[in-house]
Amino acid sequence: MEEVVVVGYGTQKKSQVTSSVTTVKGEAISNLNTPTFEAQLAGRSSGVQVVSNSGEIGRAPVVRIRGVNSITSGTTPLYVVDGMPMWAGDTGGGNTPANALADINPSDIETMTVLKDGAATANYGSRAANGVILITTKKGKNGKFAVNYNNQFSVASVVKKYDLLQTPDFVTISNEKAAAASPGLVWAKGTDFNTNWQDAVLRTGTQTDHFLSMTGGLGKGNYYASLGYTKQEGVIKPNQMERMSFRLNADQKVTDWFKVTTSLAYSETGYKGLNNGYNSISGAMFSAVRQLPNTPIYDPTTPTGYNIFTSGTVSRVGQWQNLIPITSDLTNIAYIVNNNSYTFNLSRFIGSVKGDVNITKWLTYTLQASKDRSVTTGFLYWNRVHGDGFSRGGYIDNNYLNLDRWNIQNILNFDKSFGSHNVNLVLINEYQKQKTNSFYADGQGLSTDFFGQDNVITGSYTTQYSGGSATEGGLISYAARLSYNFANKYFVQGTIRRDGLSSLPAANKYGNFPGVSLGYTISNEEFLKDNKYISDLKLRASYGKVGNTDIDYYPYLGLYNSYKYADYNGWGFSNTGNNQLRWETNVKKNIGADFGLFDNRITLSAEYYENQNNDLILARPYAPSLGLPGNFINMNIGSMVNKGWEFSLGTDIIKNDNFTWNVGGNLSLTKNEVLSLVDGSDIIQSRNGETAYLIRVGESLRSLYGYKYWGVNKANGNPVYYKADGSLVQLDIATNAYRVFDANNPGTLGASSSLTGADRYILGNTLPTYFGSFNTSMKYKNFDFGFLARFSPNSAIEKKEYFSILISNCVAVEKNKR
Numbered sequence: 001m002e003e004v005v006v007v008g009y010g011t012q013k014k015s016q017v018t019s020s021v022t023t024v025k026g027e028a029i030s031n032l033n034t035p036t037f038e039a040q041l042a043g044r045s046s047g048v049q050v051v052s053n054s055g056e057i058g059r060a061p062v063v064r065i066r067g068v069n070s071i072t073s074g075t076t077p078l079y080v081v082d083g084m085p086m087w088a089g090d091t092g093g094g095n096t097p098a099n100a101l102a103d104i105n106p107s108d109i110e111t112m113t114v115l116k117d118g119a120a121t122a123n124y125g126s127r128a129a130n131g132v133i134l135i136t137t138k139k140g141k142n143g144k145f146a147v148n149y150n151n152q153f154s155v156a157s158v159v160k161k162y163d164l165l166q167t168p169d170f171v172t173i174s175n176e177k178a179a180a181a182s183p184g185l186v187w188a189k190g191t192d193f194n195t196n197w198q199d200a201v202l203r204t205g206t207q208t209d210h211f212l213s214m215t216g217g218l219g220k221g222n223y224y225a226s227l228g229y230t231k232q233e234g235v236i237k238p239n240q241m242e243r244m245s246f247r248l249n250a251d252q253k254v255t256d257w258f259k260v261t262t263s264l265a266y267s268e269t270g271y272k273g274l275n276n277g278y279n280s281i282s283g284a285m286f287s288a289v290r291q292l293p294n295t296p297i298y299d300p301t302t303p304t305g306y307n308i309f310t311s312g313t314v315s316r317v318g319q320w321q322n323l324i325p326i327t328s329d330l331t332n333i334a335y336i337v338n339n340n341s342y343t344f345n346l347s348r349f350i351g352s353v354k355g356d357v358n359i360t361k362w363l364t365y366t367l368q369a370s371k372d373r374s375v376t377t378g379f380l381y382w383n384r385v386h387g388d389g390f391s392r393g394g395y396i397d398n399n400y401l402n403l404d405r406w407n408i409q410n411i412l413n414f415d416k417s418f419g420s421h422n423v424n425l426v427l428i429n430e431y432q433k434q435k436t437n438s439f440y441a442d443g444q445g446l447s448t449d450f451f452g453q454d455n456v457i458t459g460s461y462t463t464q465y466s467g468g469s470a471t472e473g474g475l476i477s478y479a480a481r482l483s484y485n486f487a488n489k490y491f492v493q494g495t496i497r498r499d500g501l502s503s504l505p506a507a508n509k510y511g512n513f514p515g516v517s518l519g520y521t522i523s524n525e526e527f528l529k530d531n532k533y534i535s536d537l538k539l540r541a542s543y544g545k546v547g548n549t550d551i552d553y554y555p556y557l558g559l560y561n562s563y564k565y566a567d568y569n570g571w572g573f574s575n576t577g578n579n580q581l582r583w584e585t586n587v588k589k590n591i592g593a594d595f596g597l598f599d600n601r602i603t604l605s606a607e608y609y610e611n612q613n614n615d616l617i618l619a620r621p622y623a624p625s626l627g628l629p630g631n632f633i634n635m636n637i638g639s640m641v642n643k644g645w646e647f648s649l650g651t652d653i654i655k656n657d658n659f660t661w662n663v664g665g666n667l668s669l670t671k672n673e674v675l676s677l678v679d680g681s682d683i684i685q686s687r688n689g690e691t692a693y694l695i696r697v698g699e700s701l702r703s704l705y706g707y708k709y710w711g712v713n714k715a716n717g718n719p720v721y722y723k724a725d726g727s728l729v730q731l732d733i734a735t736n737a738y739r740v741f742d743a744n745n746p747g748t749l750g751a752s753s754s755l756t757g758a759d760r761y762i763l764g765n766t767l768p769t770y771f772g773s774f775n776t777s778m779k780y781k782n783f784d785f786g787f788l789a790r791f792s793p794n795s796a797i798e799k800k801e802y803f804s805i806l807i808s809n810c811v812a813v814e815k816n817k818r
Helices: 037-041 118-127 167-181 284-288 333-339
Strands: 004-006 011-013 021-025 048-051 062-065 078-081 109-115 132-137 146-156 205-218 221-233 240-253 258-272 308-311 314-317 341-360 363-382 395-418 421-444 463-486 490-501 510-521 534-548 559-565 568-575 584-597 602-621 632-655 659-676 683-687 690-695 703-706 709-712 719-722 728-732 737-740 761-764 770-780 783-791
Touching: 004 021, 004 109, 037 048, 037 109, 078 118, 109 118, 118 132, 118 463, 118 490, 118 510, 118 534, 118 584, 284 333, 490 534
Parallel strands: 078 132
Antiparallel strands: 004 011, 021 109, 048 062, 109 132, 146 205, 205 221, 221 240, 240 258, 258 341, 308 314, 341 363, 363 395, 395 421, 421 463, 463 490, 490 510, 510 534, 534 584, 559 568, 584 602, 602 632, 632 659, 659 770, 683 690, 690 703, 703 761, 709 719, 719 728, 728 737, 770 783
16 A cells, blocks of 8 residues: 555645655654653654753743744744644643643654645645644554553653862862952851752652553444553652543444544643742752752751741851851752642643545545643742742742634545546635633732642732733635646646634735645656666655744734723723734745665655745834833834755665664754844844843844853953954953953953943854754564664854853852863
8 A cells, every 4th residue: 555644634645745744653653752742753854853942841842844934923833633723832821831732642643744845834824834743643443452551661860960069179169269359268167068959959750651542443433542641750859740641533434425533632731840940049950059068958956857047038048157148048949849839730622523525436525623622720839938938928829721722624625537647626614713811819928838738718818919811813714725646757736725814904814825846756757667776766846835823813903901000900002003914924945856766775855945934023113202012013024034955864774574674864954044124133132131142134043142252361260251353351350340351461450441232242053053863773573672863063152152151159050170
């Protein structure tokens, strides 16, 4: 049987596909012990990058298909499960992140198909600027009733902890530093303890998966049912995820011409999160690496049993024998991770009912109705005894978030062959409506910690707050796709889609999104049919224009919102409308070639693409005297381009009845360039209160931006930086002033100088210029072994160029390098 590929609103034979499509089969990822399927995509397809910016369980990884395709709007691909466009992103409600895609059990997945170029993504028109990922779940099969049970167990641990000073060196170096500022001064005392505070927040995490599935057929129907349980512990306490999932897929042939298919999935997921912010007093790693090693975690003489000092409005980790307290009144982080709560529970239903009518042998009609609903209830409690909640007398918060989406599709499929000619025409009508609503209740000043366990309790706290929101939006679409091939040699496919979006003004609400692709299978020509070396050779090219619906709900309207002043309720101007706002569009071009050698024992794919992003929505600033909310108006101004090469290789080195050995890999070379901004002006963005990113015409999006670091003046320990003209300045730590630095005379402070914003450099890219993977698998009878290694530049900053992070009084953070 010839392999079939899911292409959106239907399938195609793989030999007839002329666009850039990659399929990952469930059997290739079935043994991977990951809680979400996006992690399983990593390294499986060229052009697809999966990045985890945090090890926190529940935080969604960043998935990019051929780069970033917007500056301010959404950049997440469209995910479609069994024909249902589903919610993606964070559904955690605010206090704890929750990956919407984690509600799908990876063990239920049959295939994942990535649509990358314009012709493939044009099927989804306005939602496809960031690519499309189609997920097909497992279906029932005719035959005997079969039961499958799978159990997996894995362990996760930190590969390397921060290399910090231990007590002997800490005491010596701290006092050397103090004496340098004030001769004879000593503050670090006590060597009874040598505490590694990282051990207080880190652990070896485990993950356990249980999966039970049943499949079979009854009469003219088939069914597939599964029950899954996953529990995953993070390496930072108390981070954890626990999920119970259920799925039922069934189809029934009611008559010879009518078939009903249902796909129902329900999951319950619970998360324990953590506060791990860069600048948070109780951020687990932020605090752990700044604790003093000569102080203990526990103190049996205190009411809590922890080493905590509390006096008046101050509560911090105890200084023990040291003569001064810890910088910034940091908390005892071990107490925090064991007593603060960040939890939420998520209920998710994804279901669809589909009816297929065979009007004739070559004409079918399909009606599918789908629903995706996610309900989250979150809970946060900051302990009143110590930490972030101390100054508030305890802080508590409950929140609720409901995401509800309906989708209805009408599909008419005409498929007929006339001799060597094959014609397929698909007509599509789609309606989608979604609504979100949320509310929260929080307060501070709890009467006792007893009321900080599960829920906001009436009368248990003093200061009370509440709030909520509600939004809704819709999409209506009409599309047609025509595919033609002659003798399986020459292929042409054209798609046109017209989408109407509620987020845009009436004049620009509808957009047309075309796509076309061409293919030529040279290996089916007579002169190559019996070639013993070349078994497959196809050339293809495509063009498509798609859009981005992830532009917020009503950015074009002049909006008013509720405002509160003292005890008075009112309303005021909250958003400046723009009735000329248009679609953000993405023009995708692609050329590629597919090769198969030696009866496809060796396969190779190579392609070049270019994605031009136009009419990107940016905020044009206006004078504050005009009284505009935020002093800006959203307009279609920006443009950007992504282009690059992609290569994929697969080989069957050994292939016989008892033993197989496969080797493969892929490589993506990509370049991003910003083409236009508001009046060509730079956009400077910060992170954690420091200048970090630059968006500039002619440069890669969000280039790393800061002061160029030369190194340390070994004569006095002063940090040295480059100015814009290439000269060097040093920061005199004693006076906190900049002085000229002469590398030939480091012991002398030069004339007064400065280091200003004009001296900042572009230090590198945040977007990788290449990435890829290498994989191999071996199977002997019923035993198999395999691994996959991914590679990507760890940083685009040159070796000796770093951001300057000036931290005072934190000598425990890094070793003295003098």
